[in-house]
Amino acid sequence: MRPLTLIRLMLLVLIVAPVGRVSAQNGYDKKSSRNPHGSLNIPCENCHTNTSWKPIRGVPEFDHNRTHYPLRGMHEKVTCKLCHTNLVFSSISTRCSDCHADIHRGQFGSKCEDCHTVKGWEIHTQQVKQHDNRFPLLGAHALAECVDCHKSEAVGQFTGLSTACLSCHTADFQNATEPDHKSGFPTTCEVCHSADTWFGAKFDHLKFTGFALTGAHATLECTACHIGGKFKGTPADCYGCHAKDFATTTNPNHVQAAFPQQCQICHTTTSWLGATFDHNQYTKFPLTGAHVNVPCNSCHVNGQYAGTPTDCYSCHTKDYNGTTNPNHVQAGFPTSCTMCHNTTSWANATFNHNNTPFPLTGAHVNVPCATCHINGKYAGTPTDCYSCHVKDYNGTTNPNHVQAGFPTDCSICHSTSTWANAVFNHNNTPFPLTGAHVNVPCASCHINGKYAGTPTDCYSCHTNDYKGTTNPNHVAAGFPTDCSICHNTASWANATFNHNNTPFPLTGAHVKVPCASCHIGNVYAGTPTDCYSCHKADYTGTTNPNHASAGFPTSCQTCHTTTSWQGATFNHTYFPTNHGNANGVCSTCHTNPNDFSVFTCTNCHTKSQTDPKHSGVSGYVYNSVNCYQCHKNGGGGG
Numbered sequence: 001m002r003p004l005t006l007i008r009l010m011l012l013v014l015i016v017a018p019v020g021r022v023s024a025q026n027g028y029d030k031k032s033s034r035n036p037h038g039s040l041n042i043p044c045e046n047c048h049t050n051t052s053w054k055p056i057r058g059v060p061e062f063d064h065n066r067t068h069y070p071l072r073g074m075h076e077k078v079t080c081k082l083c084h085t086n087l088v089f090s091s092i093s094t095r096c097s098d099c100h101a102d103i104h105r106g107q108f109g110s111k112c113e114d115c116h117t118v119k120g121w122e123i124h125t126q127q128v129k130q131h132d133n134r135f136p137l138l139g140a141h142a143l144a145e146c147v148d149c150h151k152s153e154a155v156g157q158f159t160g161l162s163t164a165c166l167s168c169h170t171a172d173f174q175n176a177t178e179p180d181h182k183s184g185f186p187t188t189c190e191v192c193h194s195a196d197t198w199f200g201a202k203f204d205h206l207k208f209t210g211f212a213l214t215g216a217h218a219t220l221e222c223t224a225c226h227i228g229g230k231f232k233g234t235p236a237d238c239y240g241c242h243a244k245d246f247a248t249t250t251n252p253n254h255v256q257a258a259f260p261q262q263c264q265i266c267h268t269t270t271s272w273l274g275a276t277f278d279h280n281q282y283t284k285f286p287l288t289g290a291h292v293n294v295p296c297n298s299c300h301v302n303g304q305y306a307g308t309p310t311d312c313y314s315c316h317t318k319d320y321n322g323t324t325n326p327n328h329v330q331a332g333f334p335t336s337c338t339m340c341h342n343t344t345s346w347a348n349a350t351f352n353h354n355n356t357p358f359p360l361t362g363a364h365v366n367v368p369c370a371t372c373h374i375n376g377k378y379a380g381t382p383t384d385c386y387s388c389h390v391k392d393y394n395g396t397t398n399p400n401h402v403q404a405g406f407p408t409d410c411s412i413c414h415s416t417s418t419w420a421n422a423v424f425n426h427n428n429t430p431f432p433l434t435g436a437h438v439n440v441p442c443a444s445c446h447i448n449g450k451y452a453g454t455p456t457d458c459y460s461c462h463t464n465d466y467k468g469t470t471n472p473n474h475v476a477a478g479f480p481t482d483c484s485i486c487h488n489t490a491s492w493a494n495a496t497f498n499h500n501n502t503p504f505p506l507t508g509a510h511v512k513v514p515c516a517s518c519h520i521g522n523v524y525a526g527t528p529t530d531c532y533s534c535h536k537a538d539y540t541g542t543t544n545p546n547h548a549s550a551g552f553p554t555s556c557q558t559c560h561t562t563t564s565w566q567g568a569t570f571n572h573t574y575f576p577t578n579h580g581n582a583n584g585v586c587s588t589c590h591t592n593p594n595d596f597s598v599f600t601c602t603n604c605h606t607k608s609q610t611d612p613k614h615s616g617v618s619g620y621v622y623n624s625v626n627c628y629q630c631h632k633n634g635g636g637g638g
Contacts, residue, residue, distance in 0.1 A: 036087040069094045073118030135163045139195030165189035172198065179222065184232025211236045215269030238263035245272065258306030285310040289343030312337035319346065332379025358383040362416030385410035392419060405452025431456040435489025458483035465492065478525025504529040508562025531556035538565065549594040579634040580604055601627040 046061035064071045071078075083099060084092055093099075096112035108115065137144070149161065149168060166173060166187045173181050173189065191208055192201035206212040213220075225241055226234055239246060239261040246254050246261065265282050266275040280286040285308075287294075299315060300308055313320060313335040320328050320335060340349040353360045358381075360367075372388060373381055386393060386408040393401050393408060413422040426433040431454075433440075445461060446454055459466060459481040466474050466481060486495040499506045504527075506513075518534060519527055532539060532554040539547050539554060559568040581604060582588040589599045601624040610627075614620040 038088040038090050040089060074120065075118050140197065141195050165193070169198075179226075179231070180229050183229050209236070216271070217269050237261075238267070242272075252303050252305075257300070257303050283310075290345070291343050311335075312341070316346075326376055331373070331376050334379075363418065364416050384408075385414070389419075399449055399451075404446070404449050436491065437489050457481075458487070462492075472522050472524075477519075477522050509564065510562050530554075531560070535565075545596065546594055550596040552596065574632045575628075576634050599628070600624045 042062065047056045049057060095110065096116075097110040100112060102110070102112075161167070164187075166189060169189055173185075173187065179185070186208075192203045223229065235241070242263055246259075246263065252259075266277045297303070309315070316337060320333075320337070326333075339355060340351045370376070382388070389410055393406075393410070399406075412428065413424045443449070455461070462483055466479075466483065472479075485501065486497045516522070528534070535556055539552075539556065545552075559570045577584045577586075580588075586596070587593065588604075589601070590596045591600055591603070592598045602622070605627070607622045610622060620626070
């Protein structure tokens with residue numbers, strides 16, 4: 001090498017070397033261009049040589065594990081360019097889906113790492129366990145490959161698959177022949193099959209059909225009831241399978257006897273023979289007493305069971321007709337034998353008169369039957385006292401019952417213990433005796449021994465008292481003749497009048513007002529009940545405000561109360577008193593203090609304000625009366 005060439009080379013090294021260091025430290029080459037790798041904070045010489053930018057060093061001094069994406073598993077052998085497709089290394093994504101195409105078409109989202117690892121694409125165990133959340137992999141399912149259900153990973157469906165057995169086992173269901181499932185079996189395979197094995201299916205006949213297999217039914221072949229392999233619609237009642245047994249039975253003949261077709265009433269599933277019939281549970285006629293040992297054909301004549309009567313008379317007609325002690329027919333006895341007889345014995349019948357509409361009490365208990373039942377006649381015997389005691393009623397003179405018009409209901413005063421010593425409880429009449437009435441002699445009200453039709457109102461007996469009273473004069477005052485309004489039976493004097501029982505209750509200041517203040521000249525009838533009639537002077541003389549000129553209504557109670565005439569309040573019904581700038585000041589709208597029927601809206605709502613807001617409103621006129629027609633509550637139109 002010539003000296004000149006060597007000198008030039010040394011100068012070149014001195015010039016280039018600082019530039020190289022700047023590039024390594026600052027990330028760009030001031031002489032040429034910026035660092036193509038972006039903000040890569042490592043010296044250039046860790047990867048490049050001073051000969052050229054390419055090729056890079058055979059073993060670059062770069063530890064990928066110190067980045068936010070360490071290389072593990074199969075990623076360790078992948079060349080840089082497969083992931084870093086451009087020279088700006090920091091712009092590469094760390095998501096699997098950016099490098100690996102999603103053959104599952106987004107069914108599982110974009111997080112491949114939920115199922116896969118960097119060791120390979122095989123599914124890792126943890127994610128398979130999540131299968132239990134929707135469809136646990138039990139029994140034979142645990143050994144199945146994913147593709148057995150999720151056909152072809154690249155185009156198969158993984159999410160939203162049906163969990164019903166039939167969705168995978170349709171062919172098994174359709175091809176089953178022992179028995180033929182298509183003959184009406186349910187498509188819910190789990191009813192009979194388990195996940196362990198398809199064979200050895202078990203069927204809970206009670207749970208899924210409601211028909212328990214008990215006794216002889218438990219050992220029958222299915223085809224004994226399910227003829228021709230037909231399962232759907234099989235009858236669950238005994239007669240459906242045992243119609244022939246029912247029709248051919250002769251001991252007794254079920255058809256002729258019209259026995260019910262509910263075989264379970266007499267038979268059991270253990271054995272068809274040895275049937276028993278419980279007369280007490282299945283009929284309306286329990287067998288008691290002598291009936292227990294009576295042969296069936298004594299009542300069920302000629303083997304006839306249906307329609308057998310349950311009343312005594314139907315079987316015991318001869319006994320009823322032939323009885324002479326007493327003669328039941330002649331006496332008109334009822335044919336309900338149970339009134340006197342029982343099933344233990346036909347003889348020794350007893351009759352409890354208390355079970356009839358006329359119980360025997362007091363002296364009636366020992367009266368001979370023939371005294372009331374004349375000539376052995378029982379039917380139609382009257383039960384009222386008067387029918388037997390007419391002579392007693394007509395012959396009584398203390399008092400004379402006929403003359404007094406006493407009722408013929410003897411029980412009002414008499415009892416069955418004794419006819420004498422009758423007592424009369426006036427409180428059982430429409431006029432109970434109270435107060436001073438208790439000690440008044442009967443003749444004072446019942447004149448000349450007359451009882452029927454005696455009036456029960458006070459005035460009929462106290463007419464003279466009413467007319468003669470002067471404090472106050474009842475007649476002149478027009479008082480009602482209902483004395484009970486003020487008087488009571490304890491004493492005629494000291495009458496009290498409860499004004500609250502009238503159409504005008506006294507409240508507030510009215511309670512202490514003297515009667516004469518309202519009832520002028522002791523006139524009570526026709527006294528007005530409206531406020532204005534008594535308070536007309538108050539109404540016309542009021543100036544704050546002037547009621548008359550303001551046109552206030554004469555219904556004083558609208559603003560005033562009976563507690564005090566002062567402090568009146570007015571309910572401004574529709575239009576709020578706090579509207580706009582009013583703040584409860586009446587004169588804001590009612591500008592005429594002498595006439596509150598006059599009001600104005602236009603003092604506050606100017607025409608220039610309202611006209612633009614009513615553009616297009618039909619019938620709009622700018623005046624207070626028209627404003628109120630639409631704005632009665634101070635708000636929007638309406």
